[in-house]
Amino acid sequence: MHATIETLKNDVLARNAGEPEFHQAVVEVLDSLAPVLETHPEYLDQDVIRRLCEPERQVIFRVPWIDSKGNVNINRGYRVEFNSALGPYKGGLRFHPTVNLGIVKFLGFEQTFKNSLTGLPIGGGKGGSDFDPHGRSDRDIMAFCQSFMTELYRHIGEYTDVPAGDIGVGTREIGYMFGQYKRITNRFESGVLTGKGLSWGGSLVRPEATGYGTIFFAREMLATQGEDFDGKRVSVSGSGNVAIYAIEKAQELGAVVVTASDSKGSIYDPDGIDLDLLKQIKLKERGRISEYADRRSNRVEFHENRNDVWQVPVDVALPCATQNELDVHAAQTLINNGLRVVAEGANMPLTADAASLMRETEGVLFGPAKAVNAGGVATSALEMQQNASRDRWTFDYTETRLEEIMVDVHETCRATAQEYGAPSDYVLGANIAGVTKVVDAMIAQGLV
Ligand code: NDP
Ligand code: 2IT
Numbered sequence: 053m054h055a056t057i058e059t060l061k062n063d064v065l066a067r068n069a070g071e072p073e074f075h076q077a078v079v080e081v082l083d084s085l086a087p088v089l090e091t092h093p094e095y096l097d098q099d100v101i102r103r104l105c106e107p108e109r110q111v112i113f114r115v116p117w118i119d120s121k122g123n124v125n126i127n128r129g130y131r132v133e134f135n136s137a138l139g140p141y142k143g144g145l146r147f148h149p150t151v152n153l154g155i156v157k158f159l160g161f162e163q164t165f166k167n168s169l170t171g172l173p174i175g176g177g178k179g180g181s182d183f184d185p186h187g188r189s190d191r192d193i194m195a196f197c198q199s200f201m202t203e204l205y206r207h208i209g210e211y212t213d214v215p216a217g218d219i220g221v222g223t224r225e226i227g228y229m230f231g232q233y234k235r236i237t238n239r240f241e242s243g244v245l246t247g248k249g250l251s252w253g254g255s256l257v258r259p260e261a262t263g264y265g266t267i268f269f270a271r272e273m274l275a276t277q278g279e280d281f282d283g284k285r286v287s288v289s290g291s292g293n294v295a296i297y298a299i300e301k302a303q304e305l306g307a308v309v310v311t312a313s314d315s316k317g318s319i320y321d322p323d324g325i326d327l328d329l330l331k332q333i334k335l336k337e338r339g340r341i342s343e344y345a346d347r348r349s350n351r352v353e354f355h356e357n358r359n360d361v362w363q364v365p366v367d368v369a370l371p372c373a374t375q376n377e378l379d380v381h382a383a384q385t386l387i388n389n390g391l392r393v394v395a396e397g398a399n400m401p402l403t404a405d406a407a408s409l410m411r412e413t414e415g416v417l418f419g420p421a422k423a424v425n426a427g428g429v430a431t432s433a434l435e436m437q438q439n440a441s442r443d444r445w446t447f448d449y450t451e452t453r454l455e456e457i458m459v460d461v462h463e464t465c466r467a468t469a470q471e472y473g474a475p476s477d478y479v480l481g482a483n484i485a486g487v488t489k490v491v492d493a494m495i496a497q498g499l500v
Contacts, residue, residue: 054086056096064105071154073375076404077161078105084483087472098499100491107160108141109133111207112153115181117199119192129200131179131207131215134160137493140211141177142167142429144218147196147225149184155375156180159218159399163429165486166422169461172433177213179204185220197228205233210243210439216432217247219374222293223259227252242439246432255435257450258428263297263372263397264451265427268458270368270395271305273417276466276476277392282306287366288325289313289358290373291334291341294397294425298370299325311361313373314341318361320353365389372397380405387413395419411479423465423482430457 061082065075082101089095115127130153133141143163146156156178164176183196207213217226226247234240242253250256257264267281274280284307288295291312299309308324314334319341326348333339333347345354362369362382369386371378375398383406386394394410396402399421402410410418431454438445445453469481 054089056089057082057086060101060105063102068154068157071157073158073400074154074161077158077400080404080407080479081161081165081483081487084480085487087480088484088488094495095488095491097495100494103494104135104164104487104491105161107132107134107157108136110153110157113203115183115196115199115203117195119195120189125196127181127183127196127200129179129181129203130156131204131213132156132160132177133207133213134176134178135164135490135494136175137490137497138168139173139175140209141213142174142216142432143176143178144180144216145221145225146178146180146218147183147185147220148180149182151180151182158375162399162422164490165483166426167429168486168489169423169464169482170426170430170433170457171460171464172430172457174214174429174433177215178218179215180218180221183220185225190224193225194228197225198232201229201232202236204229205236208233208244210241210436214243214432214436215245216429217293219292221247223247223249223254243436246435248435253435253439255431255438255450256445256447257454258431258435259293260297260300260451261431261454262294262425262428263299264301265430265454265458266294266298266370266372266395266397266424267301267305268427268455269419269424269462270370270393272459272462273393273395273419273478274368276417279392280305281368283308284367285310285365286368286370287311287361287364288370288372288397289318289361289377289401290371290398291330292373294428295370295372296327296331296335298372298397299327299330302368302370303327307368310366311364312341312344313358313361315358315373316340317342317354317356318358319344320355320360320364321348322351323349362386367392369394370397371401373401374398375400376403377401378406379403380409382406383409387416391416393417393419395424396421397425399425407479411477417476418478420479420482422486423461423478426461427454427458430454
């Protein structure tokens with residue numbers, strides 16, 4: 053192991069104590085850089101790798117709000133502006149009770165390299181709150197979003213930092229936050245947020261983009277083995293924005309998707325998921341996935357363990373729920389059952405051990421999140437492009453742009469991995485390609 057990388061890793065871990073998810077993300081990236089530093093020692097100029105691991109700015113704020121029962125609630129808001137070497141900070145907002153600084157930092161760190169891989173001019177950032185939207189009325193959601201934006205507005209802007217959605221934040225929440233930003237600033241600044249509604253600056257395909265992009269990437273992975281999705285059995289976890297549209301595109305390409313889950317359980321549908329029913333329950337009614345089993349057929353199994361999705365034999369596994377949801381035991385079960393491809397729709401859904409096992413297993417291809425799910429943020433950048441030119445693109449044109457970007461991200465990862473002697477190691481390819489572009493820009497821009 054490269055001595056400098058070891059020292060850097062130890063320093064970063066010590067400096068960010070108690071943030072296991074951030075450690076996990078940093079260790080994976082830094083480990084990939086050892087072969088680069090052997091041949092390119094200039095990548096250590098200006099102590100750039102250490103700077104890469106230090107967010108440019110971190111904001112933590114109080115979010116006080118009153119719910120519809122008259123109770124006072126105090127949540128904590130975050131925005132970590134990680135890296136602006138390639139463009140304004142860009143990345144989602146997550147509303148989930150597990151949100152803390154370490155989680156936002158891991159997401160912002162990953163986002164920086166994901167955004168770099170898209171080839172578009174966007175830096176990396178992430179934010180959110182420990183607010184739990186489950187079971188809250190629209191009125192409560194609006195009250196929370198307005199209070200959250202009353203502080204966040206001073207840190208963001210079209211040329212500064214452009215948030216979007218993530219877990220617990222969709223078009224509804226972006227709408228309430230955009231309205232409050234517009235009211236405070238008296239500006240219709242479309243480019244300040246992405247994931248907007250269609251009639252007020254949103255882009256076609258943005259809702260579908262992360263899921264569709266995941267499938268385009270997985271399709272390219274399969275193609276390297278002379279295979280395609282037609283007739284493949286696929287397991288998906290989650291049933292939110294990413295999962296639903298991954299299922300949609302996989303089905304369009306002829307796959308049979310047999311699982312989905314939410315935080316309260318999982319379903320196995322041997323006949324293939326009825327997507328209209330799943331959308332009705334999870335997107336429209338904001339209900340529980342157990343209702344799918346009640347309303348579909350006797351053949352559907354509901355399991356209280358949400359991780360049971362990985363017990364089902366499949367060709368392709370797509371974790372699309374949350375970080376560290378697929379552990380090494382689940383990975384071994386999938387491999388024993390004949391898995392060919394695993395592609396991360398969610399951010400860091402495989403534990404470090406599970407990811408290592410997948411990378412080491414002959415005959416299994418592992419696509420890491422920063423490459424696989426880059427279609428969401430890429431389409432956010434296309435939304436910014438439409439906002440800046442006051443234009444509006446068709447669905448087909450936008451989807452074609454997304455598809456081209458994903459094919460390009462895949463090719464970049466593969467070509468880079470090949471250059472470093474490990475042609476099927478997408479983790480190595482994504483990390484090296486994502487990082488070097490950011491580092492080149494940082495060195496060019498000097499010690500800032
Ligand atoms: P959503 O809020 O739309 O959906 C999240 C889904 O995951 C829901 O089904 C939710 O269940 C489930 N879930 C959330 N937390 C947990 C948990 N701790 N354990 C098990 N299940 C859980 O979020 P998205 O689909 O947008 O995000 C999913 C993943 O994709 C995240 O990792 C996110 O960072 C990543 N991602 C999202 C992008 C986007 O554009 N939205 C872009 C790139 C990555 P329940 O319904 O019960 O809450
Ligand atoms: O993790 C992600 O890439 C996102 N949640 C999307 C970010 C964005 O700015 O569209």
